[in-house]
Amino acid sequence: MKFAFKTLAVIGVIGALNNTALAQSSDTTLTSAIQDTTRSEKSRARDEFRHPVETLEFFGFKPSQTVVEIAPGGGWYSEILAPALKEHGQYYAAHFPKDSDVGYYQRSLASFQEKIAKDSRFTKTLLTEFAPPTHLDIAPAESADLVLTFRNVHNWYMKNGDETVLSAFKAFNKALKPGAILGVVEHRLPEDKADEEQKRSGYMKQSYVVSIAKQAGFELVAASDINANPKDTATHPKGVWTLPPTLALGDEDADKYRKIGESDRMTLKFKKL
Secondary structure, three states: OHHHHHHHHHHHHHHHHHHHHHHHHHHHHHHHHHHOOOOOHHHHHOHHHHOHHHHHHHOOOOOOOEEEEEOOOOOOOHHHHHHHHOOOOEEEEEEOOOOOOOHHHHHHHHHHHHHHHHOHHHOOOEEEEOEOOOEOOOOOOOOEEEEEEEOOHHHHHHHHOHHHHHHHHHHHHHHEEEEEEEEEEEEEEOOOOOHHHHHOOOOEEHHHHHHHHHHOOEEEEEEEOOOOOOOOOOOOOOHHHHOOOOOOOOOOOHHHHHHHOOOOEEEEEEEEO
8 A cells, every 4th residue: 555655646746747847848838939039029019018928828828739819910929829839739820711802801811821831930830711700610620729819809799790709709619629718818898888889999898708708608717817908998089999009090199098008908718618
């Protein structure tokens, strides 16, 4: 019995050491990707507001996972995720569809495709199409460990309301393994504001996002203020776009809005049921 207890103790110690090593490896991989000198100064300047290390760690990111990023746009988070997953994981970029008739979508997709073709950090990137409610196959069913969407919910809501948002979340659920994680970062509208503000301001209520996720088969497991900004009132002449980095008013009150910084954001971690 003593031998058995000693054996179990040794196994426990080894397991703890392995877990620590894995955590340290994950931290190192993320830090290395973020500190990569090929990231532009413009991208680095936004780390202050987007907190990529803390955000991804909160969502449980590991460099061995299969991760889907929704609507990567110009690739701000892609430049962190693709290299971090390159060696031991898989990165899916669910970008705009090729058959879109929206000029901006086509230009954004073309730019991202060029990045994938020319940048060695993206050699293992798999490009898929996403545009709810029509293009929803972001990755093979039940293949992903983590689906991430950064500041996208308002776009879907402002386009076609609940139907489009729900179709997006159902697509995330389909792609995730049972019990896997959906990470959502979104501009946050205070709960005491009128629901109508969600249609024009670029801000969404946290209660709304949680409700939609629940309808799509998710459970909220944690919320964080990593990306909170108490200086942001969410009441601006041109909505969230009044703030940096857009500064939609141009030079008008630009210093005022720079002092506020980027928007107040919810950071929500959901589990697929």
